[in-house]
Amino acid sequence: MSNTENSSDLFHTLVTILIALLAVAGAVISWRVAVNLDTANRADGAALRAVTDREDITLRAQIILTEHLIAYAAYLKNDALAEAYNALARANPTRTDLADYASVFRYAANRALDAIPQRYLDREERLMRERDLGAHIAQEARDKDTESQPHYARADAARQKTRVLLVTIFSLSFAAFLLTTADAIRNPLRYLFLLSGTAVFALAVLMALLIEILSALLP
Amino acid sequence: MTNSSTQATPEQPAREDHVKRWLGILIAFITLLVTATSFLEDYAATQRVTYARYSRENSTASTAQRVRGLLDTTFASHLVREYDELMDQARSLDANRPLEAGAFITAARTLTKESPLLAAPYTTFDERGWRTSTDYARYEAETWVITATLLSERSEAAAKIAEAWNNKGDNYKVALVVFAVVLFLLALASLLSGCVRWIFLLVGLGQATVVSFAVLLNTVSPIPNIPDTALQHFARGYGYAWQGEYSEAIRAYTRALEIYPNYANALTRRGKAYMHTEPPDLKRAIQDLQAASRLDRDNYSIFWSLGWGYYLIGDYTRSIEASQKSLALNSKVCGPAFNIAIARLAMGQVSDAEKEYDAAIARCEKIAQAYRAAGLDAPTALWNEMDLSAQDIENLLCATHQKHCYPNREQHEISKVANRAAILQIGEKYLKRIKEALTALEYLNTTVVRPSGAKFDALVFANKFYNDADEFESYVERDRFPYRGKKIYALWNYSNVKPEMKTVWKVYRNGIEKPDLRYEGRWGLAANGGAEKKISSWFIMAPGRYDVEVYGDGELLARGTFEINEKETLAMPPPSDLRPSAPVTVGTLLLYDDFANNAHGWWTGNASADVSRLKEARIQNGEYIVLTHKKDTSWRVTCEDCGTFDDVYYEANVRYVSGPTDFGYGLIVRGDSGMERGYLFSISADGSFRIARDVTDTVVSLVRWTNDPVIQVKGTNRLGVLARGNAFEFFINGKSVARISDSALTRGYIGLYVGSENLQIAFSQVRVWQLR
Numbered sequence: 001m002s003n004t005e006n007s008s009d010l011f012h013t014l015v016t017i018l019i020a021l022l023a024v025a026g027a028v029i030s031w032r033v034a035v036n037l038d039t040a041n042r043a044d045g046a047a048l049r050a051v052t053d054r055e056d057i058t059l060r061a062q063i064i065l066t067e068h069l070i071a072y073a074a075y076l077k078n079d080a081l082a083e084a085y086n087a088l089a090r091a092n093p094t095r096t097d098l099a100d101y102a103s104v105f106r107y108a109a110n111r112a113l114d115a116i117p118q119r120y121l122d123r124e125e126r127l128m129r130e131r132d133l134g135a136h137i138a139q140e141a142r143d144k145d146t147e148s149q150p151h152y153a154r155a156d157a158a159r160q161k162t163r164v165l166l167v168t169i170f171s172l173s174f175a176a177f178l179l180t181t182a183d184a185i186r187n188p189l190r191y192l193f194l195l196s197g198t199a200v201f202a203l204a205v206l207m208a209l210l211i212e213i214l215s216a217l218l219p
Numbered sequence: 220m221t222n223s224s225t226q227a228t229p230e231q232p233a234r235e236d237h238v239k240r241w242l243g244i245l246i247a248f249i250t251l252l253v254t255a256t257s258f259l260e261d262y263a264a265t266q267r268v269t270y271a272r273y274s275r276e277n278s279t280a281s282t283a284q285r286v287r288g289l290l291d292t293t294f295a296s297h298l299v300r301e302y303d304e305l306m307d308q309a310r311s312l313d314a315n316r317p318l319e320a321g322a323f324i325t326a327a328r329t330l331t332k333e334s335p336l337l338a339a340p341y342t343t344f345d346e347r348g349w350r351t352s353t354d355y356a357r358y359e360a361e362t363w364v365i366t367a368t369l370l371s372e373r374s375e376a377a378a379k380i381a382e383a384w385n386n387k388g389d390n391y392k393v394a395l396v397v398f399a400v401v402l403f404l405l406a407l408a409s410l411l412s413g414c415v416r417w418i419f420l421l422v423g424l425g426q427a428t429v430v431s432f433a434v435l436l437n438t439v440s441p442i443p444n445i446p447d448t449a450l451q452h453f454a455r456g457y458g459y460a461w462q463g464e465y466s467e468a469i470r471a472y473t474r475a476l477e478i479y480p481n482y483a484n485a486l487t488r489r490g491k492a493y494m495h496t497e498p499p500d501l502k503r504a505i506q507d508l509q510a511a512s513r514l515d516r517d518n519y520s521i522f523w524s525l526g527w528g529y530y531l532i533g534d535y536t537r538s539i540e541a542s543q544k545s546l547a548l549n550s551k552v553c554g555p556a557f558n559i560a561i562a563r564l565a566m567g568q569v570s571d572a573e574k575e576y577d578a579a580i581a582r583c584e585k586i587a588q589a590y591r592a593a594g595l596d597a598p599t600a601l602w603n604e605m606d607l608s609a610q611d612i613e614n615l616l617c618a619t620h621q622k623h624c625y626p627n628r629e630q631h632e633i634s635k636v637a638n639r640a641a642i643l644q645i646g647e648k649y650l651k652r653i654k655e656a657l658t659a660l661e662y663l664n665t666t667v668v669r670p671s672g673a674k675f676d677a678l679v680f681a682n683k684f685y686n687d688a689d690e691f692e693s694y695v696e697r698d699r700f701p702y703r704g705k706k707i708y709a710l711w712n713y714s715n716v717k718p719e720m721k722t723v724w725k726v727y728r729n730g731i732e733k734p735d736l737r738y739e740g741r742w743g744l745a746a747n748g749g750a751e752k753k754i755s756s757w758f759i760m761a762p763g764r765y766d767v768e769v770y771g772d773g774e775l776l777a778r779g780t781f782e783i784n785e786k787e788t789l790a791m792p793p794p795s796d797l798r799p800s801a802p803v804t805v806g807t808l809l810l811y812d813d814f815a816n817n818a819h820g821w822w823t824g825n826a827s828a829d830v831s832r833l834k835e836a837r838i839q840n841g842e843y844i845v846l847t848h849k850k851d852t853s854w855r856v857t858c859e860d861c862g863t864f865d866d867v868y869y870e871a872n873v874r875y876v877s878g879p880t881d882f883g884y885g886l887i888v889r890g891d892s893g894m895e896r897g898y899l900f901s902i903s904a905d906g907s908f909r910i911a912r913d914v915t916d917t918v919v920s921l922v923r924w925t926n927d928p929v930i931q932v933k934g935t936n937r938l939g940v941l942a943r944g945n946a947f948e949f950f951i952n953g954k955s956v957a958r959i960s961d962s963a964l965t966r967g968y969i970g971l972y973v974g975s976e977n978l979q980i981a982f983s984q985v986r987v988w989q990l991r
Contacts, residue, residue, distance in 0.1 A: 081323065083326075084329075092318065098318075162261060166261050180244050184240030
């Protein structure tokens with residue numbers, strides 16, 4: 001066997017080993033892609049559940065608010081009548097029945113107000129709708145995850161990572177192409193293809209490692 | 220001995236190695252394309268997820284906005300009702316307790332601060348504080364409809380983009396599969412030899428080329444993306460349409476379409492808006508709907524509107540085609556089936572029209588029964604579809620035969636209709652059939668209606684006259700009512716009615732049903748007799764034309780029509796040159812009745828205790844004909860506008876029609892509202908007159924029966940009474956026949972009377988003048 005043949009075999013062996021290593025790296029990175037996609041899908045699912053729970057809680061709080069609004073409307077009417085009759089009673093002191101009517105409407109107004117928890121009424125006994133709604137939402141949300149944005153952010157981060165890993169896989173397949181070409185051609189350009197293929201392979205692996213390390217270290 | 224020609228040459232292994240090396244390069248290159256395609260597929264998947272998320276968020280936000288808006292509108296509407304309630308209470312207190320009425324008005328005004336709906340620009344009030352109108356649609360549009368619509372459109376647009384990315388992703392997946400096959404073919408090519416290798420290689424390369432181009436095309440193909448400004452214009456247009464402002468809606472939709480010409484929703488909505496403008500622009504409507512149908516091929520609503528648009532312009536064939544497409548796309552609607560039927564009817568295809576109507580009714584029945592079998596009730600839209608199909612027949616008959624005409628209805632193009640006689644016959648037949656099918660389906664879950672054998676007379680309508688003691692005195696039958704808010708009753712006779720019959724009453728105003736006035740229940744009366752039914756419930760019925768229908772087990776048993784005038788009085792202004800027939804000096808003409816109709820509200824019948832009607836007074840040919848069948852009694856009548864007068868000159872024609880000639884009939888002055896008291900000026904058909912007074916339920920003669928040749932025996936006589944203070948003068952045919960002085964009664968109602976059962980008298984030309 002001649003030296004030329006020996007160096008060809010050596011070259012071929014080297015390229016073959018590099019392609020094999022590349023295949024292994026590709027498989028590992030593909031596995032990481034699958035893991036990240038799974039993470040992204042789970043995060044999406046959690047976000048959807050959070051959205052559904054939030055809307056369920058909000059709807060129930062709005063139903064409670066509606067009940068309070070109905071009582072409040074009755075209160076407004078009776079309160080207005082009570083005030084109007086009080087004014088009449090003051091202007092017509094001989095009409096003692098007017099004060100009685102004012103009392104009747106005041107009782108009705110107070111009864112209507114009983115249906116609304118005091119903490120949702122301000123000093124002038126006006127219903128604080130936003131507080132009523134907000135308090136009920138907050139109460140129900142204590143035991144449930146209703147924030148979808150953190151989950152969406154996690155899903156987006158996982159997908160971003162997946163995309164970058166796919167770029168590394170593309171780089172690996174480009175390296176495989178370069179190495180295969182290096183193995184196929186017989187002129188000195190083969191060494192250039194070998195070098196560039198190896199460089200691309202190394203960069204791709206480094207990029208993948210960097211992404212994994214950074215995603216593990218950073219929140 | 221070997222065959223030396225089959226031995227391998229030294230060049231062949233070298234060529235083989237060369238081919239394999241290049242195949243290797245090719246396989247590596249295809250692998251590169253595979254990873255690139257995978258990257259693109261992942262990108263498409265990410266975009267799909269992102270837009271699907273955006274769509275969901277906007278959909279959720281739209282729902283939340285809608286719910287909040289509806290809650291707010293509900294509360295605001297509740298306050299409006301409370302306001303009206305307080306003002307109604309104030310009005311009822313105003314006469315006797317003005318102080319308390321003021322309190323209610325003050326309370327009502329306080330409520331106006333609690334909701335923007337009860338203030339300008341949404342609500343207007345008159346100078347007394349009565350709410351004249353509230354623009355709920357504008358309030359809803361401005362508080363939540365536009366915003367909710369925008370969010371909903373964003374959601375739909377994002378969903379379409381997500382779907383487009385999904386399709387791209389699917390295409391990439393297909394490409395990956397093809398690339399896998401290519402790799403397989405190339406791998407095989409590297410193992411095989413001879414021309415088989417080249418075949419595999421060529422096929423593989425061919426596929427790789429094709430799929431690479433496909434991937435490239437898929438990558439560069441644009442994703443339709445409706446700009447947000449177009450969505451905003453659409454939402455504004457929707458808000459205008461919500462308020463019925465179709466011209467403004469069209470302008471807004473047009474702006475949206477200028478930004479994005481293939482905006483299917485905007486085309487659809489603009490097309491429908493063109494159908495609602497005054498007059499409808501059907502050509503543009505059809506253009507828009509056609510364009511929309513090309514963009515959104517699975518939207519049954521577009522084809523439905525398109526079918527109706529074609530019908531309205533007289534293109535019946537296209538109408539049928541579009542309506543059939545609509546029916547094929549949605550099995551839960553039956554409206555387009557009626558469009559097909561009416562198109563066939565307009566084309567003169569009588570038997571086909573009948574078949575289509577029967578099929579449409581059967582389809583509606585199937586839909587309703589399916590919902591009920593699933594534990595739900597049929598949607599309101601189903602009843603609307605059937606009701607509108609009946610209105611469509613009415614509109615066609617109005618256009619072709621001027622029957623069933625109502626204001627503000629669609630105009631049907633009739634220049635291309637054929638066989639008008641058949642249209643009338645079949646139209647009337649199916650108008651009744653659809654109404655009966657609708658009622659029976661709603662209440663009995665079937666469209667099959669079997670005659671029950673019950674017979675109802677045509678309905679007549681009346682107010683009730685109550686005297687000052689709030690006792691019922693008489694019906695006041697009319698076909699036109701003044702706008703006074705009085706209750707209106709339907710009166711009719713009936714026979715052969717089964718007690719378990721389910722009756723449904725429907726009231727239509729200007730051709731549109733008033734659902735608040737619908738009544739249904741089991742027949743609770745006897746099998747035969749007469750009945751009354753309050754039509755107006757507790758509402759004050761607004762002016763307009765009213766049609767009333769009564770159904771028994773789905774069968775249309777009777778109907779009737781009346782009108783409510785816009786004015787509080789129906790009386791025409793009297794001529795200024797009318798003079799009394801007697802030589803008296805008079806002032807202003809206070810009352811003038813030529814009995815063209817029952818404008819003044821004369822009594823038409825005092826039903827007996829079991830409310831069976833005895834027709835006792837009617838207006839006919841300019842006369843008011845009075846007759847009583849009640850034994851041993853006279854009947855004194857008055858009218859709603861007949862009181863109360865003090866010093867007047869009152870005259871009327873009295874014509875003997877039939878009955879006893881020795882009993883009196885004539886005029887009443889200074890009567891009470893129940894006609895129990897008053898001064899009676901009567902003549903008899905045999906030529907005598909009498910003047911009497913009834914104050915204490917005893918008729919006392921002030922002038923006994925006196926024969927006078929001025930009286931036309933069994934003829935027409937003009938009677939007149941001049942009442943000034945306690946002095947009275949009586950005239951017959953312009954001649955003074957008596958004077959009396961009496962101070963028992965100083966003011967009251969004018970009236971008429973007949974003094975015996977079966978005595979029929981016609982009164983006419985009633986006049987009342989103020990005295991100078």
